[in-house]
Amino acid sequence: MNVADSSPAPAMNNLLASNADSQRTLYPYVTGTSVVGIKYKDGILLAADMGGSYGSTLRYKTVERLKSVGKHSIIGASGEISDFQEIMRYLDELILYDNMWDDGNSLGPKEVHNYLTRVMYNRRNKFNPLWNSLVLGGVKNGQKYLGTVNMIGVHYEDDHVATGFGNHLARPILRDEWHENLTFEEGVKLLEKCMRVLLYRDRSAVNKLQIARITQDGVKVFPPYSLKTFWNFNAFQNPTVGAEGSW
Amino acid sequence: MDGISGDLNAPHSMGTTIIGVTYNGGVVLGADSRTSTGMYVANRASDKITQLTDNVYLCRSGSAADSQIVSDYVRHFLHQHTIQLGQPSTVKVAANLVRLLAYNNKNMLQTGMIVGGWDKYEGGKIYGIPLGGTILEQPFTIGGSGSTYLYGFFDQVWKEGMTQDEAEKLVVKAVSLAIARDGASGGVVRTVTINKDGVTRKFYPGDTLPLWHEELEPKDSMLDMLSSASPEPMGFDAFALLTTSNKQLPAVVLATNHYCVQNAPILLFHSITASGQEIITWDVQLSPY
Numbered sequence: 001m002n003v004a005d006s007s008p009a010p011a012m013n014n015l016l017a018s019n020a021d022s023q024r025t026l027y028p029y030v031t032g033t034s035v036v037g038i039k040y041k042d043g044i045l046l047a048a049d050m051g052g053s054y055g056s057t058l059r060y061k062t063v064e065r066l067k068s069v070g071k072h073s074i075i076g077a078s079g080e081i082s083d084f085q086e087i088m089r090y091l092d093e094l095i096l097y098d099n100m101w102d103d104g105n106s107l108g109p110k111e112v113h114n115y116l117t118r119v120m121y122n123r124r125n126k127f128n129p130l131w132n133s134l135v136l137g138g139v140k141n142g143q144k145y146l147g148t149v150n151m152i153g154v155h156y157e158d159d160h161v162a163t164g165f166g167n168h169l170a171r172p173i174l175r176d177e178w179h180e181n182l183t184f185e186e187g188v189k190l191l192e193k194c195m196r197v198l199l200y201r202d203r204s205a206v207n208k209l210q211i212a213r214i215t216q217d218g219v220k221v222f223p224p225y226s227l228k229t230f231w232n233f234n235a236f237q238n239p240t241v242g243a244e245g246s247w
Numbered sequence: 248m249d250g251i252s253g254d255l256n257a258p259h260s261m262g263t264t265i266i267g268v269t270y271n272g273g274v275v276l277g278a279d280s281r282t283s284t285g286m287y288v289a290n291r292a293s294d295k296i297t298q299l300t301d302n303v304y305l306c307r308s309g310s311a312a313d314s315q316i317v318s319d320y321v322r323h324f325l326h327q328h329t330i331q332l333g334q335p336s337t338v339k340v341a342a343n344l345v346r347l348l349a350y351n352n353k354n355m356l357q358t359g360m361i362v363g364g365w366d367k368y369e370g371g372k373i374y375g376i377p378l379g380g381t382i383l384e385q386p387f388t389i390g391g392s393g394s395t396y397l398y399g400f401f402d403q404v405w406k407e408g409m410t411q412d413e414a415e416k417l418v419v420k421a422v423s424l425a426i427a428r429d430g431a432s433g434g435v436v437r438t439v440t441i442n443k444d445g446v447t448r449k450f451y452p453g454d455t456l457p458l459w460h461e462e463l464e465p466k467d468s469m470l471d472m473l474s475s476a477s478p479e480p481m482g483f484d485a486f487a488l489l490t491t492s493n494k495q496l497p498a499v500v501l502a503t504n505h506y507c508v509q510n511a512p513i514l515l516f517h518s519i520t521a522s523g524q525e526i527i528t529w530d531v532q533l534s535p536y
Contacts, residue, residue, distance in 0.1 A: 236450075
């Protein structure tokens with residue numbers, strides 16, 4: 001299985017421009033924002049909203065950014081959605097080949113994470129990155145695993161990870177409030193706390209999110225829902241009284 | 248870390264949606280409440296509708312700093328003007344002062360503004376002052392990055408001589424629609440209504456606004472959704488419906504709702520007749536969300 005590297009015959013149209021430029025991803029178009037992931041007592045919980053922004057326009061509001069990978073892993077993606085869809089094609093092929101061996105073994109989250117890291121890093125080295133930041137979590141043989149990898153190939157694992165704005169807004173909350181042996185309910189509440197802050201403070205956030213769970217028993221991606229937001233602080237009513245022109 | 252986290256040294260910009268409409272007796276000014284630095288929302292409850300005089304207000308968009316300094320200068324000049332004139336200044340004078348600053352500093356300023364107010368000579372008036380310093384008196388005008396999503400809406404919905412209530416509802420609906428699609432707009436909707444009786448400020452938090460396409464009813468937590476159903480050994484949520492019972496129809500119909508990522512939700516009905524014996528099952532495909 002080789003990393004897809006499409007190279008059609010060289011075009012002679014514009015001899016002054018390098019052919020290489022037309023082959024690489026220069027900037028993203030339709031993007032997803034933060035993904036947040038935590039380990040909890042029974043496995044892993046991932047949360048992401050369902051927004052697909054087109055620049056500053058909130059164009060698509062029902063984009064599934066959390067997907068299961070084989071029996072033991074779930075992936076959450078932020079960044080360019082088309083690149084994520086391509087990654088899912090690679091992963092589905094990876095799992096398929098693994099199943100075809102029919103040897104009783106199956107790829108665990110650690111292996112899938114490693115595969116993704118290699119894919120992302122090699123693309124980066126060719127200046128043609130997959131413009132994503134990914135969270136990969138899973139459980140195999142009772143062992144919980146949670147890792148992340150981004151478009152330049154930086155990868156690591158931890159008890160809680162996030163992408164994009166989640167790094168700045170969610171992880172401080174998790175550092176304070178995460179602990180081993182969170183129950184499912186506590187984990188969901190904690191993720192919702194993070195997602196609410198992201199909704200307030202991330203311009204590209206959309207109020208429709210999904211939570212995905214993986215345990216030794218399997219994967220469940222929960223139905224989409226919206227969070228209540230709070231605006232009734234006294235300070236919000238008339239913030240510029242006594243200071244006209246401020247905001 | 249990835250580079251999408253935003254430039255925290257980027258100038259404060261009020262991405263914004265601002266609106267001014269005239270109605271039968273005055274004007275209604277509306278705005279969202281989001282101020283961003285890059286992709287970070289620096290203030291989620293800003294007040295972009297600024298007072299110039301007792302009877303004239305200004306909606307600000309674009310650079311927060313530029314629009315602020317313009318409003319400060321204009322407020323100062325209008326204050327002097329009111330003293331010299333001996334009576335409240337007209338909306339036209341206020342708007343033209345804004346225009347002078349915007350036009351004569353066009354190379355340096357990046358702010359689009361809407362001046363709206365009421366005076367005894369002309370009644371309620373709205374003046375749009377976009378980038379460059381053009382001034383246009385209009386029955387209604389929209390501005391800011393969110394306004395691009397509202398041109399079609401206003402083309403369809405606008406009519407002359409609305410009542411105050413109609414005008415306020417229109418403004419709130421419009422800002423709310425723009426917030427739904429513009430990442431640079433968000434938060435609450437603020438309106439200022441100005442007429443012969445004075446000025447009224449209103450505040451509409453996000454949870455009072457209508458839901459638009461693909462938006463869902465907000466919940467406190469996903470756990471509420473799960474616990475409203477029975478425990479799910481196989482990933483089913485269940486609830487019971489009572490139907491009329493006779494010998495033919497079931498006495499109790501249990502509907503279970505299985506959400507499947509790839510497919511639309513499927514409803515499975517298990518029904519038990521009054522005699523408690525027969526169980527009939529059939530599925531109905533529903534459209535998602």
